[in-house]
Amino acid sequence: MLKYQQIATEIEKYIEDNKLQQGNKLPVLETLMAQFAASKSTITKALDLLEKKGVVYQVRGSGIFVRRHKRKGYISLLSNQGFKKELEGFHITSEVIELDVRKPTEEAAYNLNMNVEDDVYYVKRVQYMNKKTLCLEESFYNKSIITYLNNEIVSDSIFKYINEGLGLKVGFSDMFLQVNKINEEEAKYLGLETGAPGLYIETIYHLTNGQSFDFSKLTYNYEQSQFFIQANSHFL
Amino acid sequence: MLKYQQIATEIEKYIEDNKLQQGNKLPVLETLMAQFAASKSTITKALDLLEKKGVVYQVRGSGIFVRRHKRKGYISLLSNQGFKKELEGFHITSEVIELDVRKPTEEAAYNLNMNVEDDVYYVKRVQYMNKKTLCLEESFYNKSIITYLNNEIVSDSIFKYINEGLGLKVGFSDMFLQVNKINEEEAKYLGLETGAPGLYIETIYHLTNGQSFDFSKLTYNYEQSQFFIQANSHFL
Numbered sequence: 399m400l401k402y403q404q405i406a407t408e409i410e411k412y413i414e415d416n417k418l419q420q421g422n423k424l425p426v427l428e429t430l431m432a433q434f435a436a437s438k439s440t441i442t443k444a445l446d447l448l449e450k451k452g453v454v455y456q457v458r459g460s461g462i463f464v465r466r467h468k469r470k471g472y473i474s475l476l477s478n479q480g481f482k483k484e485l486e487g488f489h490i491t492s493e494v495i496e497l498d499v500r501k502p503t504e505e506a507a508y509n510l511n512m513n514v515e516d517d518v519y520y521v522k523r524v525q526y527m528n529k530k531t532l533c534l535e536e537s538f539y540n541k542s543i544i545t546y547l548n549n550e551i552v553s554d555s556i557f558k559y560i561n562e563g564l565g566l567k568v569g570f571s572d573m574f575l576q577v578n579k580i581n582e583e584e585a586k587y588l589g590l591e592t593g594a595p596g597l598y599i600e601t602i603y604h605l606t607n608g609q610s611f612d613f614s615k616l617t618y619n620y621e622q623s624q625f626f627i628q629a630n631s632h633f634l
Numbered sequence: 635m636l637k638y639q640q641i642a643t644e645i646e647k648y649i650e651d652n653k654l655q656q657g658n659k660l661p662v663l664e665t666l667m668a669q670f671a672a673s674k675s676t677i678t679k680a681l682d683l684l685e686k687k688g689v690v691y692q693v694r695g696s697g698i699f700v701r702r703h704k705r706k707g708y709i710s711l712l713s714n715q716g717f718k719k720e721l722e723g724f725h726i727t728s729e730v731i732e733l734d735v736r737k738p739t740e741e742a743a744y745n746l747n748m749n750v751e752d753d754v755y756y757v758k759r760v761q762y763m764n765k766k767t768l769c770l771e772e773s774f775y776n777k778s779i780i781t782y783l784n785n786e787i788v789s790d791s792i793f794k795y796i797n798e799g800l801g802l803k804v805g806f807s808d809m810f811l812q813v814n815k816i817n818e819e820e821a822k823y824l825g826l827e828t829g830a831p832g833l834y835i836e837t838i839y840h841l842t843n844g845q846s847f848d849f850s851k852l853t854y855n856y857e858q859s860q861f862f863i864q865a866n867s868h869f870l
Contacts, residue, residue: 420844421844450686450866452806455805455806455840455842455844457842457843457844458842460843463844465806465808467808467810467838468744469810472810475811475863476863476865508704567867568867569691569867570688570691570701570864570865570866570867571864571865572701572703572862572863572864572865573862573863573864573865574703574705574708574860574861574862575711575833575859575860575861575862575863576856576859576860576861577813577831577832577833577854577856577859578831578856579831594815594831595813595814595815595830595831595832595856596813596831597811597813597833602703604691606691606693606694606867607693607696608656608657608691608693608699618813620812620813620814620831623811623812623813624810624811624812625810625811625812626808626809626810626811627711627712627808627809627811627863628806628807628808628809629712629806629807629808629809630686630806631803631804631805631806631842
């Protein structure tokens with residue numbers, strides 16, 4: 399983690415610890431520099447990162463303000479590694495159903511830009527939140543990039559391992575969302591009736607160099623699926 | 635629109651016109667400067683904006699590459715004003731069901747940080763895509779900010795009017811997603827059976843100064859709801 403990323407995390411913690419609310423003003427730059435013992439450029443970079451993440455907004459000539467929605471129980475749709483953090487107060491567990499090396503499906507090979515003859519790690523898990531099923535997950539990892547996975551890793555945070563264990567940098571992702579009626583198998587794993595609503599999220603994860611390494615398909619239990627996104631003006 | 639935003643739009647158009655694919659490399663900075671007749675700092679700012687929007691990714695020491703997913707028929711979840719553009723090839727129309735000035739519901743007043751005694755413009759519309767229902771929309775606009783709306787505006791792009799007509803700058807938004815079974819009224823408007831899956835998206839839109847001005851509730855027809863998000867590493 400770079401210095402400004404570290405400072406960004408500290409400022410975020412400061413906002414939470416002090417229970418700052420939407421619209422509250424942050425201290426001025428000079429105060430932040432003293433408070434977090436960082437240079438002006440580090441603080442500026444940290445604030446830019448927090449703005450991108452939707453944690454603060456900057457009003458020209460007026461200052462930096464807190465963004466913090468008022469709803470409890472919503473999961474950040476875009477944060478992955480920050481997932482557990484966002485879920486403070488929730489208890490998340492994973493049950494691994496399958497983990498093996500195999501050939502990808504045509505769909506997975508297509509989304510990972512790889513050959514159907516090459517190997518993937520296939521992971522099937524059910525994730526639980528507060529002891530209720532949150533989602534059924536099927537993931538395909540390009541084995542030439544994600545060279546090793548085991549049950550222990552897969553039961554915990556795979557992305558933490560990819561980052562810290564394999565030293566790879568996750569760059570960006572393409573997400574695809576759909577809503578449909580769940581099928582019999584999905585219903586079984588999610589503990590719902592067949593035909594219940596399901597939120598389907600497919601994600602292709604890329605390294606910073608653009609290589610796609612993970613194609614994941616998640617089916618969310620609609621009773622547990624409450625997501626939020628803090629979007630910025632550049633999308634509007 | 636500022637110069638770098640204009641250049642960003644032109645670069646995006648260049649990518650589309652030349653049918654560049656995911657992973658294709660953009661010309662180097664000097665070439666872009668000549669091609670778009672812009673300074674180095676303008677091109678750099680334009681590329682940063684495009685990176686935030688998920689249009690390109692930058693690989694340090696290697697260059698700038700195109701991000702462009704391969705799926706057709708998906709709507710950008712985060713682009714609002716770019717909505718119609720994203721839907722090229724789709725034909726979108728709106729049918730206004732209700733438009734009046736009224737007192738907000740408690741829910742709307744809460745989300746807009748306003749008093750239940752103050753006025754809102756209430757808009758209820760059905761949006762159609764390729765002649766099939768896309769979503770049912772209910773929106774509440776704080777009348778002290780959005781001072782005037784009429785049927786003509788509401789039948790077209792309200793955000794375009796807010797920006798160009800009222801001269802207001804939309805800053806950021808908080809989105810909340812849920813999946814549930816649709817009720818009888820929603821089913822009627824969407825042309826589906828009661829209990830069918832529905833994607834519910836509530837959004838609170840803020841001006842650049844942080845003021846919330848629009849609380850909108852959309853219920854999407856699951857048969858038409860295919861969304862994509864191009865997320866960046868700062869979310870991961």
